[in-house]
Amino acid sequence: MISVSNVSMRYGSKVLFEDVSTTFISGRRYGLTGPNGAGKSTFMKVLTGELDAQKGNVVRPKKLGVLRQDQYAFDAYRVIDTVIMGNKALWSALEERDHLYEKAELTDDDGIRLGELEGVIGEEDGYEAESNAAVLLQGLDIPDELHERKMGELQGGQKVRVLLAQALFGNPQALLLDEPTNYLDLESIHWLQDFLVRFDGTLITISHDRHFLNSVCTHTADIDYQTIITYTGGYDDMVLQKTQVRQRIESQNEQREKKIAQLNDFIARFSAGTRSSQVNSRKKEVERLQTTELARSNIQRPYIRFDQLRPSGKHILEIEHLSKSYDQPVFKNFTSAVMRGDKVVLIGRNGTGKTTMLKSLLAGMAETDDKEFTRDHGTVKWGHEANIGYFAQDHTGTVTKGMTVADWLHQFDEKATEEDIRGILGQMLFRGEEGLKKTEALSGGEQARLIFCKLMLQKPNILIFDEPTNHLDLESINALNQALQKFEGTVLLVTHDEDLIDEVATRIWHFQDGKVEDFKGPYAEYQQVLAAAAK
DSSP states (O other): OEEEEEEEEEETTEEEEEEEEEEEOTTOEEEEEOOTTSSHHHHHHHHHTSSOOSEEEEEOOSSEEEOOOOTTTTTTSBHHHHHHTTSHHHHHHHHHHHHHHTSSSOOHHHHHHHHHHHHHHHHTTGGGHHHHHHHHHHHTTOOGGGTTSBGGGSOHHHHHHHHHHHHHTTOOSEEEEESTTTTOOHHHHHHHHHHHHHOOSEEEEEOSOHHHHHHHOSEEEEEETTEEEEEESSHHHHHHHHHHHHHHHHHHHHHHHHHHHHHHHHHHHHTTSSOHHHHHHHHHHHHHTOOOOOOOOOOOOOOOOOOOSSOOOSEEEEEEEEEEESSSEEEEEEEEEEETTOEEEEEESTTSSHHHHHHHHHTTSTTOSOTTOOOSEEEEEEOTTOOEEEEOSOOTTTSOSSSBHHHHHHTTOTTSOHHHHHHHHHHTTOOGGGGGOBGGGOOHHHHHHHHHHHHHHHOOSEEEEESTTTTOOHHHHHHHHHHHHHOOSEEEEEOOOHHHHHHHOSEEEEEETTEEEEEOSOHHHHHHHHHHHHO
16 A cells, blocks of 8 residues: 655646645556646656655555666666566575675674575565566566576667566565556567556556556546546546546536626625615625636647548559568568558567568658668559658657757648648647747657647658657547548558557558468457467
């Protein structure tokens, strides 16, 4: 259990939350939600003890599992040891024991201390520590051959998964996970969901994956209106309850305001007459009926709409015997045809070739982010009037530095008026002076929203997206989901967001073991086929 009493945090004049008192109960799994800038990560750091609250206090259990955000802190350690460090008591005992055994001679006191340490190691399941850590790593797609490597040898996404295993290790009484699904493929997300649903301690997680929150969470703690309100259920349940509460208060206020207007009319008409007692009675009634002042929500909802300047031909893409290898084949002899209006979602574990496929399709074209990339074998033919809009997985170099947001966007359609540019920027929450913001000052999420602005301005008839949700909040992901469903052109999309896959895809390309399976149908039907094949 984690208890929070009268906690407040503010930065300058901005209040994140004020006098928050709440309890996170053991056995419950809480999603910590709220718009970007509401204070989710700040509140999480207060819970872990990384930040001290400006006011109030937090009571937390002894064994706390925390997803560390510093990918480089453990570069000198073996992967397996990094995981075991998640149990601080065990790791401390193991280190002290190893230090004592390194001594040339042991004193009697050393022998007594070794006995005490062996007791701690036994109580903390230290003799099974490496095998237990290995199970976690395997579930998160870190293969056995990497377990003895140093953390510094791993890629960024692999490091994040090791740090997630560290947080889960050692049977913590509470788990605090900030964006645990980042860099996880769909299979790893499913594994994590199953693990967390079985977890019997207190779980608090921040995530921008709606499906993950709905699948895992029994409760949702929402940061908004400068406070935290806990709702029963997952993210969708919270949105429904929150909307209903807001609508009820607004309806009550509307009725009260009508009544107050009637009373004030009576007071104005008879205040100078002989009906003073009735006037005074109505003045008191007005004071009693004063409407509840509604705090403003921090939620900002972008509006994404992808139109086509002109439609493409019916046969949009033909792929014949496409192959690509690095040290070993990524995919071989892939042949397929994509028709206008197809929405193809590429799924599979990390490293199976999804991004490589998109780069192979774009090789030699102006839109590609990798000018030196070449296909090994095969042909790719784009159809008549094919006009491609591309969102790269790593878009850090896509937005040119040294420009304002508005100037960067304007270069993609010099005929667009200032009003057009400001309108599109406003749709993606770059309002007022935000349009004059320098591009080098943009966060990852702001860069992503600006690229969406570019695509809305250019109006391509083919959208190719590689992990577009990585830096987006839930509101932006929901807006993107709806925009892709309504888009009348063709979509090729790499994502691990299950709601996007389920609601957007009309077709699945599944990457596994050097092969690509082309399934013509939505994700739900594909899951049914897989389930039937597994029986």
